[in-house]
Amino acid sequence: MSIHDLSVPIAVPARSWRDRLGSIVPILVLAPSLAASFVYVFVFTGWTLYLSLSDSTLLPSYGFAGLDNYVSLWSNRRWNIAYTNLFLFSGFYIVGSMAVGLLLAILIDQRVRGEAVWRTIFLYPLAVSFIVTGTVWSWLYNPADGIQALVRGLGWSDFSFALTSDRNHAIYAVIITGVWQSSGFAMALFLAGLRSVDPDLVKAAQIDGASVVRTYRKVILPTIAPIFLAVAVIQIQFAIKTFDLVAALTRGGPGISTTFPAIYVYDLMFQRGEIGEGAAAAVMMLAALAVVLVPYSLWVVWRRRAEAGNG
């Protein structure tokens, strides 16, 4: 914290205009970014918040309409589907990608040959856009051309895997694809965590005769518990913002069965000319993020303080 002193020129008794200029340079340099971030974070959020309370329809307008947009949002069946989908998707997506990611991380942690190759294979989907992933998987789900056709061609003639053309199951296509895309990411974080566990702790457990499974369950995994939480929070964030994947995979369909809040916002604002209600939906997305991120951030700060206090 003594770095504050740096902004005061050292060993210069009388301050010339040059020194004074020098001491405001850092602030001048930071100013444009600060201004841009301020506008982006606060002005834009406030703006959309106001739009959500306005009577905007096809064009933004600033007549005050109170909570009308929120009322009509929550009474809309499509929004309720979007919202239910978000819960369903978030749950399965987080559990699925964490389970697969953890399994892969533990497998790779068993001193396997060619570790770098396995890691590269499991992580590459993350480098590719959701648009690419969604497009390719939409072909694989296509009953006439994709996985169903392949398996039927192999002789299992009543095999059914037509997820995306069935309104009750299309959401699972989104979940599977989401897990496929992001489990490598969970793996990378878990692997980094596993590698950070104190080897002496593991050795001690082995000397005590604990099996591999028991060592993981009782010693290794509890020590990386914070990573579980971090992965979950990041995945929830992805889930709430999910737009591209659905746009490319199912376009919200069949019907409205895979509508998500992010799709809903886009659709209302730019397709249907319901800017006010679209803004209300966007505010609800922000609220959902805040519900997850605020307690998590507070917990992280608290934990850091506690560790600093103990250390």
Added chain:
Amino acid sequence: MAELAAAIDLEAASASRRHFWSRFAIYGLLTVFAAIYLIPLLVVVFNSFREQAEIARDGLISLPKTFRLEAWTQAWSTYCIAGTCQGMQRNFLNSLWMTIPATIISTLLGAVNGYVLSKWRFRGSEVLFTLMLLGVFMPGQIALMPWAFVLGKLGLTNSTYGLILVHVVQGISFTTLFCRNYYVGIPDDLIKAARIDGAGFWRIFWKIMMPLSPPILIVTVIWQFTGIWNEYLFGVVFTSGQAQPITAALVALTASGTTARSYDVMSAAVLIGALPPLLIYLFGGKYFVRGLTQGAIK
């Protein structure tokens, strides 16, 4: 004595058998998962070289029997998307001319901001840093209407410049976070010594910080490049037709298939859209992972 030796042998044999089966299970599972991850990629790569007639006959998922490059040239320069028949090249170049400047500008801003926030702290700078971080969490949806208005006022609607502006502003939070956290680890004494020698703000930045920065700059550039290249929401909202980046064009291309789907050309188009970030991942994998983990654990 002999009995004991036999017992030990039996024990050892069963242990090694157990070892064999556990190794077998480990590699078996890894192979199964590797196949699940690789098959979609292989399907697209194969189909981009197969004849459409063969795809129609043998199905999408099948080993290739033919090899040709026409699908690639069609996807690149002659395929029709929404009425225009110039393939993906325009959109690919749009993405390139959007991503390169946006990556460079946001990375440079992040480096300078991180430098100020870690080495030239002033009263309230920690608070300002925290406020800048909020940008990391903002959902793009909340900024859509304001951006539409601002871009309209600036005359940047439907242009690559508009998208560059959006990505730079959105990226500042990330790049500042990355660089600041890295620069905090550079000893303050180094800066102090330079100041006593009379070096000013920029001199210290160029002569001391920059030479120490390549590791974090590579991470930031990879993070920004892949993120901006793969972005879709802003692209589809703020641009249309020929001005769209490649992600938006891909969706338009695959959605417009009212006639029989030409999987060969679409596969090539998908790969053209996926290639730049994939290449970065293959050649800068180590830094890619570092960026992910750093970006993830805040």
